[in-house]
Amino acid sequence: MAPVIKLNSGYDMPQVGFGLWKVDNAIAADVVYNAIKAGYRLFDGACDYGNEVECGKGVARAISEGIVKREDLFIVSKLWNTFHDGERVQPIVKKQLADWGVDYFDLYLIHFPVALEYVDPSVRYPPGWHYEGDEIRPSKATIQETWTAMESLVDAGLARSIGISNFQSQLIYDLLRYAKIRPATLQIEHHPYLTQEELLKLAKREGITVTAYSSFGPASFLEFNMQHAVKLQPLMEDDTIKAIATKYNRPASQVLLRWATQRGLAVIPKSSRQETMVSNLQNTDFDLSEEDIATISGFNRGIRFNQPSNYFPTELLWIFG
Ligand SMILES: NC(=O)c1ccc[n+]([C@@H]2O[C@H](COP(=O)([O-])OP(=O)(O)OC[C@H]3O[C@@H](n4cnc5c(N)ncnc54)[C@H](OP(=O)(O)O)[C@@H]3O)[C@@H](O)[C@H]2O)c1
Numbered sequence: 001m002a003p004v005i006k007l008n009s010g011y012d013m014p015q016v017g018f019g020l021w022k023v024d025n026a027i028a029a030d031v032v033y034n035a036i037k038a039g040y041r042l043f044d045g046a047c048d049y050g051n052e053v054e055c056g057k058g059v060a061r062a063i064s065e066g067i068v069k070r071e072d073l074f075i076v077s078k079l080w081n082t083f084h085d086g087e088r089v090q091p092i093v094k095k096q097l098a099d100w101g102v103d104y105f106d107l108y109l110i111h112f113p114v115a116l117e118y119v120d121p122s123v124r125y126p127p128g129w130h131y132e133g134d135e136i137r138p139s140k141a142t143i144q145e146t147w148t149a150m151e152s153l154v155d156a157g158l159a160r161s162i163g164i165s166n167f168q169s170q171l172i173y174d175l176l177r178y179a180k181i182r183p184a185t186l187q188i189e190h191h192p193y194l195t196q197e198e199l200l201k202l203a204k205r206e207g208i209t210v211t212a213y214s215s216f217g218p219a220s221f222l223e224f225n226m227q228h229a230v231k232l233q234p235l236m237e238d239d240t241i242k243a244i245a246t247k248y249n250r251p252a253s254q255v256l257l258r259w260a261t262q263r264g265l266a267v268i269p270k271s272s273r274q275e276t277m278v279s280n281l282q283n284t285d286f287d288l289s290e291e292d293i294a295t296i297s298g299f300n301r302g303i304r305f306n307q308p309s310n311y312f313p314t315e316l317l318w319i320f321g
Helices: 025-038 052-064 086-100 143-155 169-178 197-205 217-224 227-231 239-248 252-262 274-281 290-297
Strands: 004-006 012-014 042-044 074-079 105-110 159-165 185-189 209-213
Touching (some): 025 052, 025 274, 086 105, 105 185, 143 159, 169 197, 185 197, 197 209, 217 227, 239 252, 239 290
Parallel strands (some): 185 209
């Protein structure tokens, strides 16, 4: 079982969880069920992943077989961009909770700091980035409006903790001016090619726990044939990372995850393979030396993979500009 991190909301969050992006619908229920059996307690889902119904079935099976109780699990989900308008937040959270078959989320995040025009779930779900064809339509909602609606989720018992994802410093400073409930977590892309030093310092100072996503760097983006991912040295095959792994008699994947967890972050690796998911969970029972942590941090090149402009041609959406 993973160690826990105490969030500023007072709740404990497992430091190692399981990522659900790109887990195929046909296998998602089994993957979640097997991950629970392997010892995972945190599941990182989202409307946008399009598999919340199936993930919920995996949870229901594990609960019905007595492997876990609901309160043993830490279920995370995210608000998609098309539901930022204040009055859209509670209804979509209720739908997402129904999809999962649970009555509260342990943590609910704003997925991206960008508000897009509402798409009715009966028309298209998940809605994706485009309104129709290749058209991207902004909505008028501000982050303040959306955050106020997020706070109402806690008051209504629909989410225990709330947080943000893909936010950068300027917007976080702004949000902290008006937040009645501070974000418990900030979920960001973080790997040796993108070490996010300043953002980590800001989050630490403000008492916000950081969750790293895409901990293996380019590995997750090869399937999109992203050229800068394809051209980069895969981190798990890098000689320096491999030498560190050999020194600790651990797979390179565990070294990459341990580098993040020793920096105080939570991690949410995704794997559809049973032996790999078991291995990823076991990254907190050894320690890297400070020198090895610094060596891995030295890989930083400020390379980001997960941004809209890497998935589709856009002149309209530069979230990380
Ligand atoms: N907030 C956001 O905007 C955002 C964005 C991206 C991701 N996330 C969250 O973060 C989670 C993790 O990120 P991610 O899915 O991008 O990437 P990841 O966990 O860094 O990597 C997943 C890829 O690495 C492979 N892999 C996993 N463990 C491995 C191991 N031990 N050895 C070799 N290969 C391994 C997986 O393949 P196999 O499945 O074949 O093992 C998959 O191709 C997501 O699932 C999602 O929950 C959030």
